[in-house]
Amino acid sequence: MKIATYTADGTQFYGAITDAGVVALSPDFPQWETLYQAIAAGGFDQLVAAVAGKPITHTDFTYDMVMPDARRILCVGVNFPDRNAEYKDGSELPKYMSLFPRFASGFTGHDRPLIRPPENHTLDYEGEVAIVIGKGGRRISQDDAYDHIAALTLCNEGTIRDWVRHAKFNVTQGKNWDSSGAIGPWLVPFTDAAQLDEARILTRVNGEVRQDDTLSRMMFPIRREIEYISTFMTLQPGDIIVTGTPTGAGARFDPPKYLKPGDVVEVEVNGIGTLRNTVEDELV
Template identity: 45%
Template structure:
C-alpha cells in the first residue's frame, strides 16, 4: 500500500493506492482519518487505514501539492558510509559501527519542489537513499524485533554542500542547508516490500544519466541493525526517520567532480517504492 500526504489549496489531505489508483479525502470531509503523521503518531494500522481510503474519492496527484510523508519528524537520523562502493570512493575503511549524524526538519522539501542551490558554495552534491519511517517507538530494541517498529519506507535525496560538510569532522552544517533534504513522494507500508526493504534496486539519476546504481542488499548495516544500534542510545519515536546511507557514485568522488547546478533535475528511484524527482533552483 502506498500512502501520500498532500495539500489542496491550504487544506490537508491523505490518499492511498494499492495499484488501482489513488483514492482519498481532505480535512473536513466525512471520514477523514487524519494526516499521515497523525496516523503514525497514534499507532494506527496504516494498511487498514489505506484500505478504508480506497473506498473514497479518486485523487489526481497532478492537481494537488504532494507533501513529505512526515514534514516535521521528531528526529531525522542519518547514516553515513553505509555502502562498500561509497567507502571505496571515499578512501575510508569499513566502519565497525554506523556513522550517525542528524538532519533537521527545516532542510526538508517534498517531491517536485526545488533543491536550493545556495550562493555560498558550488559544491551541491546528490545522495540517493532509502528512508525508514518509524511506526512504533522504543528504546534498546532487539534486532529480531526491530522491523516490527517500522511503519514503512520512502525515498530521500540527502543533498549535501560538500565543502561545508568537510570543513569540520562533524557534518552537520553541510547536511542541513535549507531546501536540500528531498523526501517522498509517499510512504510504502512495510508489508508491501521484502523485510527490511532488502534486495531492492536503488538508482540516482542526474538529468536522466545514471550516477548511482546498486541494491539495498549492499547496505553494510541493514535496517534491522540500524534500528537496534541507534535505539541503544536514542529513544525512537513514531514518525522518526532513519536515512540509511548512499551508494557509490556521488558527484564529489568523480573525476572531475560533478555537482548539481541550477536547471538540473535529480531523481531517486527504488524498486517497489517509486521515483522522487526534484529540480535544482538557485536560492534567492
C-alpha cells in the first residue's frame, strides 16, 4: 500500500497510489484535511483499510511533499562509519548521534525539481530512509521502538554545503533552503522489522550510482535513534525522523560533484520505492 499527498485539478488530496492511478481518500475523511492530521489522530490504519473496493479518482496528478504540514522533522547526521571517515578529521566514531531540525518548506515532492538558489550553487544530495511516528511516547526502549513507527518513506536531504559552514556549531542554514530536498513519493505502512533491517539505499545521479549501503551498517540503528530522541523529547504521531545518509555525497568527491540544472537524482530503497527529482535554478 502506498499513501501519498498529491494535487489534481488545482486541489490537494491524499490517497492510495495504484498502477492505474490514485484512489482519493481525503474526501472520505473530512475530519482530517491532511495526511499529517490523519496520522497525528491515529488514523493511518483506517486510511489503509479504506482503500479496498474504491474506484480510481485521478490519473492526472502531481506529487507533493508527502506530509507538507509536518510539524517536526528531525534528521540524524553522519550515521555510517564510512561517512564519519569522509570528514578526514581523525575523529573516532561518535558516542552520541548528531541531530538537526528541518522544516517542511525545505522539501518538495516526487518528480518535482530541487531548487538551486542564486546565492550559492553547492546543492548536494543525501539519500535516506525516513520514518513516520505513529504512536507517541517518551523514553521509548529499543525493544519497543518499532512499535512506534507508522510508516516509511524516502528522503533526498538536499543541502547547500557552503551554508552549513556559516557558524561553528550550526548546520540549520544549509539544511533549510526552500525546496532544496524532497520527501516521498509516498508512505508505506510499516509492518515488519525486515523492512528496515534488510533495507539497502541506492542514490543515483544521472544514472551513476553515488551512494550504496545498507541500514544494517548504521552506527546508530533506528531503534537507537528512537530511544535516544525520545529521551529528551516526547515523540508525537506525525513526527518524521530522517535516519542518516551513506558515504558518497557530492561534497566528498575531489573535486566536488554538486548538483546542477538538468541533473536527475534518484533515491531507491527496496520495499519502499524510488524518489526521483530533477534540478532547476530558482527563478528570481
